[in-house]
Amino acid sequence: MSTTVKARASLPVRIIIAVIAAISIAVGALAIVNLASVSNYNQATNSLNANIKASQQQDADFDKLQTQQQQTDAQFREAGAAGALLLPNVRSSIEHNAAVSARLTESIRKKIQSMQDSGKSDTGTAIEGEQSITDGNQGNGSTLTDEQRQKVEELLAQNAQSTQSDSNDSGSAAKQDSDGTSSPAKPW
Structure with a gap:
């Protein structure tokens, strides 16, 4: 079939x-x-x-x-x-x-x-x-306008503030490390 x-x-x-x-x-x-x-x-x-x-x-x-x-x-x-x-x-x-x-x-x-x-x-x-x-480099001939100078000064001030806060943070971390209470990770 x-x-x-x-x-x-x-x-x-x-x-x-x-x-x-x-x-x-x-x-x-x-x-x-x-x-x-x-x-x-x-x-x-x-x-x-x-x-x-x-x-x-x-x-x-x-x-x-x-x-x-x-x-x-x-x-x-x-x-x-x-x-x-x-x-x-x-x-x-x-x-x-x-x-x-x-x-x-x-x-x-x-x-x-x-x-x-x-x-x-x-x-x-x-x-x-x-x-x-x-x-900052004597004799390189580079000039800044007033506006550029103001921006550079503002950036330097901000950098100084951040450097101070970083040093305060690292100082407290060093105190903690010398006390033996904590050991922060090294940045390097």
Whole structure:
């Protein structure tokens, strides 16, 4: 006795089901690619907005801002890496904000360059006769502005305070060690 098993669905129906499954997988993959790109785009856009706000401040640190902006540009490149697989509105949004980001990066680069150029001329005039302060090494020709000098003095004061508190902590640790009550770990 031989038994034959008959297929549940005919060949054309099975082919149609396989095609629908393949299309569903492709659409799902495209959706995942678009969602990942949108996520990268949102992160990059948030960084861009923060960098724009920071660049408009009076005391902006343009060197730090340039580094952050380069990372933001890289995020936009990553978001747009899928290219043709992205939906048209996602792709156009990424391209627009990437262009804005590139303009900000160029603007920051120009500001840094102009500050370096003006710094060179400021150094020349300070050496010619304005009051200048050297950084402790006699004759090295390095000058500080009033603002830089104030920051250095603040840092020195903070350092002195932290050194005093560290020496107080180490003094009490030495007392405890000489009493034999505790043995702190050696920093070396």
